[in-house]
Amino acid sequence: MTFAHPWMLLGALAALIPLLIHLFDRRRPRPHPFGAISFVLRSQRRTASRLRLRRLLLYLLRTAILIALPVALARPELRRNAQIASVVRGPAATSIIIDASLSMRYRDGGTTLFERGREQARDALRDLLPDEPANVLICAPGALAPASPSFDRGQLRSMIDSAKPTFGSVDINRCLDMAARSLEENPMPGKRLVLISDLTANALHLNLPPPTLEGPNGERLVPEVVIRDAAAGKQSLPNRAVVDLRIDPALQLGPRAFQFTFTVRNFSPEPVHDLEASLKLMGQVVAKGFLDIPANGAAQKSLSYRFTSGGVFPGEVVISGDNLAADDQRAFIVNVPKELRALIVNGQPNTVRYRDEAFFVEAALSAPGSPVREITKDAEAAFHDSFDQYELILLLNVSAPGPEVSQRLVDFVRRGGGLLISLGDHVEPDLYNKQLAELLPLPLRMIKTAVDPEEPDADKKAAKIGKISVDHPIFSLFTGQAREGLMSARFYRYMLLEPAPGGNPGNGAPVVLATFEDGAPAVAIARRGQGRVLLYTSTVDRDWADFAIRTSFLPLMQRFSAFLSGSLEEREDIKARVGESVSLSSPGHEVVASVRSPSGATLPVRALDEGRFLVGPTEEPGVHQVQDADGRPLPDLAFAAVLDPSESDLARIKPDDLSAYFGEGSVKDSGPDSKQRRLPFWSWLIVAAAVAFFFEGVLLRE
Amino acid sequence: MELLNAQTLSKLAGVKLRARAVVDGVLSGLHKSPHQGQSVEFAEHKEYAPGDEIRHLDWKAFGKFDKYYIKRFEHETNLHAVLVLDGSASMGYQSGALSKLEVAKILSGALAYLLVRQQDAAGLAVVTGEGFKDLPARAAAGHLRLVLDELEGVVPLGTTDLFGAADHLAEKISRRSLVAVFSDLFDDRQEALKRILHLRARKNDLAIFQIVDPAELTFPFDDPTLFLSMEDERRIEVNPREIKQSYLEEFGAFLKGVRTTCAEADVDYELVRTDESLDAVLLRFLARRQERRR
Numbered sequence: 001m002t003f004a005h006p007w008m009l010l011g012a013l014a015a016l017i018p019l020l021i022h023l024f025d026r027r028r029p030r031p032h033p034f035g036a037i038s039f040v041l042r043s044q045r046r047t048a049s050r051l052r053l054r055r056l057l058l059y060l061l062r063t064a065i066l067i068a069l070p071v072a073l074a075r076p077e078l079r080r081n082a083q084i085a086s087v088v089r090g091p092a093a094t095s096i097i098i099d100a101s102l103s104m105r106y107r108d109g110g111t112t113l114f115e116r117g118r119e120q121a122r123d124a125l126r127d128l129l130p131d132e133p134a135n136v137l138i139c140a141p142g143a144l145a146p147a148s149p150s151f152d153r154g155q156l157r158s159m160i161d162s163a164k165p166t167f168g169s170v171d172i173n174r175c176l177d178m179a180a181r182s183l184e185e186n187p188m189p190g191k192r193l194v195l196i197s198d199l200t201a202n203a204l205h206l207n208l209p210p211p212t213l214e215g216p217n218g219e220r221l222v223p224e225v226v227i228r229d230a231a232a233g234k235q236s237l238p239n240r241a242v243v244d245l246r247i248d249p250a251l252q253l254g255p256r257a258f259q260f261t262f263t264v265r266n267f268s269p270e271p272v273h274d275l276e277a278s279l280k281l282m283g284q285v286v287a288k289g290f291l292d293i294p295a296n297g298a299a300q301k302s303l304s305y306r307f308t309s310g311g312v313f314p315g316e317v318v319i320s321g322d323n324l325a326a327d328d329q330r331a332f333i334v335n336v337p338k339e340l341r342a343l344i345v346n347g348q349p350n351t352v353r354y355r356d357e358a359f360f361v362e363a364a365l366s367a368p369g370s371p372v373r374e375i376t377k378d379a380e381a382a383f384h385d386s387f388d389q390y391e392l393i394l395l396l397n398v399s400a401p402g403p404e405v406s407q408r409l410v411d412f413v414r415r416g417g418g419l420l421i422s423l424g425d426h427v428e429p430d431l432y433n434k435q436l437a438e439l440l441p442l443p444l445r446m447i448k449t450a451v452d453p454e455e456p457d458a459d460k461k462a463a464k465i466g467k468i469s470v471d472h473p474i475f476s477l478f479t480g481q482a483r484e485g486l487m488s489a490r491f492y493r494y495m496l497l498e499p500a501p502g503g504n505p506g507n508g509a510p511v512v513l514a515t516f517e518d519g520a521p522a523v524a525i526a527r528r529g530q531g532r533v534l535l536y537t538s539t540v541d542r543d544w545a546d547f548a549i550r551t552s553f554l555p556l557m558q559r560f561s562a563f564l565s566g567s568l569e570e571r572e573d574i575k576a577r578v579g580e581s582v583s584l585s586s587p588g589h590e591v592v593a594s595v596r597s598p599s600g601a602t603l604p605v606r607a608l609d610e611g612r613f614l615v616g617p618t619e620e621p622g623v624h625q626v627q628d629a630d631g632r633p634l635p636d637l638a639f640a641a642v643l644d645p646s647e648s649d650l651a652r653i654k655p656d657d658l659s660a661y662f663g664e665g666s667v668k669d670s671g672p673d674s675k676q677r678r679l680p681f682w683s684w685l686i687v688a689a690a691v692a693f694f695f696e697g698v699l700l701r702e
Numbered sequence: 703m704e705l706l707n708a709q710t711l712s713k714l715a716g717v718k719l720r721a722r723a724v725v726d727g728v729l730s731g732l733h734k735s736p737h738q739g740q741s742v743e744f745a746e747h748k749e750y751a752p753g754d755e756i757r758h759l760d761w762k763a764f765g766k767f768d769k770y771y772i773k774r775f776e777h778e779t780n781l782h783a784v785l786v787l788d789g790s791a792s793m794g795y796q797s798g799a800l801s802k803l804e805v806a807k808i809l810s811g812a813l814a815y816l817l818v819r820q821q822d823a824a825g826l827a828v829v830t831g832e833g834f835k836d837l838p839a840r841a842a843a844g845h846l847r848l849v850l851d852e853l854e855g856v857v858p859l860g861t862t863d864l865f866g867a868a869d870h871l872a873e874k875i876s877r878r879s880l881v882a883v884f885s886d887l888f889d890d891r892q893e894a895l896k897r898i899l900h901l902r903a904r905k906n907d908l909a910i911f912q913i914v915d916p917a918e919l920t921f922p923f924d925d926p927t928l929f930l931s932m933e934d935e936r937r938i939e940v941n942p943r944e945i946k947q948s949y950l951e952e953f954g955a956f957l958k959g960v961r962t963t964c965a966e967a968d969v970d971y972e973l974v975r976t977d978e979s980l981d982a983v984l985l986r987f988l989a990r991r992q993e994r995r996r
Binding site for chain 2: 029030031032033034035036037038039040041042043044046047051054
């Protein structure tokens with residue numbers, strides 16, 4: 001038995017009061033001659049035994065009240081755990097390690113495993129002998145080594161009280177090693193590690209060596225390990241989790257439609273039927289579905305939604321809640337392309353549609369799912385048009401415009417418009433270089449003919465794309481088979497450009513994103529003012545190349561458009577996992593000043609080079625909002641952090657495996673449930689005192 | 703005149719005055735109450751019943767009350783009464799204005815006064831720890847003075863000996879008599895009361911006046927008390943609150959037993975509290991006797 005306030009026990013001396021009153025306060029009775037004394041004698045004889053019992057009961061009740069109250073105020077606790085008693089309790093420097101991984105958020109019986117673990121940590125602290133120093137290590141992602149063991153129980157207790165479970169996965173082996181090393185310097189011969197965990201298999205890796213520490217003579221010592229199981233009594237911890245989410249455009253549903261395909265795993269031996277899953281956008285449920293998941297299996301579900309407008313939208317996929325709520329949802333950020341109004345300036349119209357310069361571009365930009373709303377005009381009509389109503393202008397094999405139009409084009413781009421220039425027979429390099437010098441990423445030099453398309457082996461001699469910058473958003477799609485479709489295009493003729501001068505692209509320096517096999521640029525881009533210019537050095541019809549009939553033409557044209565209008569690389573797909581840092585690239589070179597987690601916490605931000613920032617590590621799942629130095633939100637940089645799916649698997653380590661790992665001699669399992677072992681019974685003492693008080697009153701009233 | 707209470711009586715000195723005061727109260731009460739008055743007035747009359755001698759009808763009474771009454775002869779109304787006074791030490795207990803013995807003296811004196819006033823013979827037997835003292839029953843006015851003087855001189859002494867008193871009376875009473883016993887009946891011997899009641903079996907008219915003190919009835923003690931016996935050396939220290947309920951049960955059972963025993967023996971029984979009006983006690987007694995005579 002232990003007492004939280006042992007000095008209160010002094011109050012139990014009050015139990016002597018009834019005895020002292022009995023001994024010293026015996027009043028002298030008043031003599032009274034009485035005629036009916038026979039009846040007094042008879043009554044006394046009749047009631048003597050009952051009175052003696054009553055007096056004894058009164059004495060006992062009063063004494064019990066006076067003992068129970070101070071003892072209750074001393075807050076006693078009974079411990080009746082045989083397993084605890086069996087632990088060899090030699091004085092030892094002790095390190096208490098509390099598992100703060102996501103799985104400890106599992107709710108069991110109205111409380112979380114972490115709450116239970118924290119209570120067990122307090123128990124462990126109370127169990128320490130007065131001469132045992134201790135420290136506490138909250139085993140969280142990125143946990144640091146604990147301080148040297150000390151006797152400051154108050155500080156340790158406050159550490160335990162303020163500990164919180166994380167959303168990340170932890171490496172308990174690492175925490176045990178750190179805790180063991182923290183005990184090395186302590187002169188006390190005994191070393192003990194108290195591990196408080198739910199003992200899930202993914203937290204403690206039994207294939208790694210158990211913790212050891214270096215003894216005073218350099219020898220390796222195995223510390224005593226006491227394991228307190230926060231999920232004691234549970235054979236398994238059934239759980240369901242959204243472990244994966246894929247967002248794809250749903251072209252079949254029209255522009256701005258997306259399909260959200262998510263995977264739900266069932267980490268339990270029982271199958272799940274009709275599990276409700278919903279798609280939430282901006283806090284509203286926009287689609288719902290149901291899943292059947294086999295035992296210990298997974299199921300996929302797709303929900304679709306068509307956005308009414310473009311923009312960056314936060315959302316989440318949610319399944320019906322279970323005991324571990326954190327992994328029942330998965331947040332995302334979806335970038336819906338804005339509608340682009342594009343002016344196609346057709347430099348070589350033709351009544352035969354497929355010979356028309358703009359035919360293939362029109363087809364590509366008006367394909368289902370394309371965000372572009374295009375209008376095609378010949379050069380004369382187009383140049384009389386107002387450019388302000390467009391976000392994008394495509395000059396397709398257009399003769400060099402006059403100075404006035406050129407200036408309007410420059411103004412258009414500088415104000416933020418996008419300009420795509422494809423070449424052809426109508427393009428005269430010198431005139432272009434003269435009229436559009438301010439816009440061209442690189443000056444045109446001359447047309448190079450790789451082979452005449454009419455030659456019999458033209459296909460073999462034709463030029464091909466040699467290299468592409470897959471890092472750039474425009475070409476990021478072209479990997480694997482998609483890359484083959486791009487690389488197999490044949491180019492018979494293309495424009496050579498002047499060499500690139502080098503410099504910072506942010507300052508307008510050109511960037512060559514694709515080159516032909518001979519190194520000549522195929523695609524070059526440059527920033528001009530607020531806008532962008534893309535120069536494609538071949539034709540977009542079949543005059544100079546067969547690229548227009550290749551499968552890669554359509555997506556590439558759409559991505560050209562998206563990039564030029566600023567809606568492509570501005571929304572880089574940011575992958576963030578809880579517990580890890582996130583690298584953000586600011587395309588507009590805005591300064592990332594602060595990042596707020598879903599709960600409102602501020603994450604650390606560190607500036608890297610060239611508009612890149614390192615944020616985190618993230619601590620919780622969900623959408624993180626990014627702000628610039630003026631506090632304005634940067635929605636394009638907002639990102640969703642997701643959980644490590646492995647932490648959702650709550651399969652537990654078998655006790656035999658634990659014993660085999662730590663060794664029979666050193667493992668002292670603290671038993672099933674600390675609440676069952678520790679019996680705080682002061683409340684019962686209070687109740688007993690109240691009952692005694694009641695019966696004392698009853699006896700007195702008799 | 704209001705009925706006399708114990709406080710008033712205690713201010714009067716001597717049995718004679720007290721008894722006389724009680725008798726005055728009784729007579730006054732009888733006069734005021736037509737029914738009670740008739741009872742005493744008609745001590746020399748009897749209401750007519752079929753079979754009575756017509757020649758003994760009291761026509762004056764008929765003229766006055768419009769009822770037939772039979773005149774009784776002088777010798778038929780002469781009553782031979784023996785007043786038995788318990789003079790044991792327990793009778794000296796007093797929690798109020800009068801002790802039990804004083805009440806017994808007043809009641810017996812008043813009754814003697816009434817008897818003699820009606821030309822009945824009144825005798826006295828005083829039972830004390832020292833033995834018995836008797837005055838033979840006579841109807842003379844001078845004898846009344848002797849009776850009252852004797853009563854005056856009784857002091858509480860010794861133990862209650864109802865057993866001996868019964869034997870003594872059985873020996874002394876030679877003709878049918880009214881035997882009125884004034885006692886608290888605190889005799890530990892179970893058969894003592896029954897021995898007294900045997901006098902009834904010998905054709906005597908028996909009346910028991912059990913005199914108790916209010917403190918004996920209610921046991922109003924709170925503090926721890928050392929109770930001392932008034933008749934012997936017994937003593938006991940108790941907390942009265944602890945045994946009060948038991949005492950009241952015991953005492954109640956004792957009174958109930960006495961009442962039941964008297965009823966079974968066809969004996970007049972009167973429980974007299976020392977704090978109640980004694981003329982009311984006598985009126986009650988006389989009314990009951992009148993009822994019995996009918």
